[in-house]
Amino acid sequence: MDAAILIPFLLIIGLAVGSFLNVCIYRIPIGKSIIRPGSFCPLCKKPITWYDNIPIISYVLLGGRCRWCKEAISLRYPIVESLTGALFTLFFYYLVIKTGEHLEVYVIYTLLGCALIVSSFIDMELYIIPNEITYAGMVSAPLFSLLFPSLHHSTDNLRVFNLLGSVRLDALAASLLGILIGGGLVLVFGVLGTLLLRKEAMGMGDVKLMAMVGGIMGWKPAVVIFFLAPFFALVVAIPLLFLGKGRTIPYAPFLSLATLVSIPLHEPFVRFLDSRLYLFSELLRELL
Ligand SMILES: [Zn+2]
Structure with a gap:
């Protein structure tokens, strides 16, 4: 058509x-x-x-x-x-x-977009992210990856896993690593933030939301999204702080916005991340 x-x-x-x-x-x-x-x-x-x-x-x-x-x-x-x-x-x-991209990649990313819209608006109104959405996402992400390995082709999440020898298993591994790193990043920074600020910095809902995003997008875009979201949050948080309203700010909308922007535009970001990782590995090699 x-x-x-x-x-x-x-x-x-x-x-x-x-x-x-x-x-x-x-x-x-x-x-x-x-x-x-x-x-x-x-x-x-x-x-x-x-x-x-x-x-x-x-x-x-x-x-x-x-x-x-x-x-x-x-x-x-x-x-x-x-x-x-x-x-x-x-x-x-x-x-x-x-x-x-393959049509199934479009359908899956669009489904993820719908899940993020629902999560963000619920979070904005009630400061919760429903488990019904994030658990469904975390279970479907590895399944989608196994069924449609093309989901992880463009983002180059597979390079680490060329060992497994099967495109489907590689995609499954890429999805599971995405869940682990996506959720893990929010968890680690959330715990650090809570210790530093002496109040809850990020909720478990955010952890599960980023685990879902990581499962679909893979670990590299998940890292990019995690570090991109605070920039969106700052744009909103600074005016709110001046208005004296910045008590609790729902974080799902910013993680979602960063994800939705990264889906069409992740390539330059991932390339940037790759170059940092390369420098880091060179540095490690020098030191060892
Ligand atoms: Zn009425």
Whole structure:
């Protein structure tokens, strides 16, 4: 199919999936089914008809208010829908059209993007990252890697494991190492930060979130993402501190933002990391 047809098609699918992610953001933390019943207004409990449930368009037509009780609908709804629509189309453009990645790599990265959107918005509202998402991610990452080893080709996570001799086993090992290093980095820095600041610096939710990211992306991008996220956090934290509101800042949105940016752009970052690792190994060789 032509990209001119595919991109608008993926945008529509993305907007619809975004609408579903909104349901997940609302229902997963309160332990309600994400399938049944259909959408309803949280205040007056009236069911939302299909024509009031069209992504973005319905929000605009209703003036951001419930048709029945006129309660304001959270701006989160159109924001999540737009972000998911952008995710579906931009990833397709960068990964499939521009980089020529396999279709399954696009699908898996897009799934990861959806998991990160849901985790980030729940974290922003409730300061938790649901285990339902991170555990599912940590289990599916090695499975996806075994089934679709091309997931780890472009990021060169495999070099260490050429010993195993099987592309599938190499990809599985790359995923497991990604889980270990992704989660491990957050854990180690979280413990150090807690000791230094004398208050919890990073939660176990962040550890599991980065383990999930590492399992899909591999260890090198996980390292890049871990060191990229604080830059995004600083941009937000500094103004909040000046406003005197910087008590607790959810960290999942910054890890997610760093991941979403790194998916299309990781190559120069990974190359930079490789050159540092090379210098480090040369230094070690000199010293030994
Ligand atoms: Zn209502």
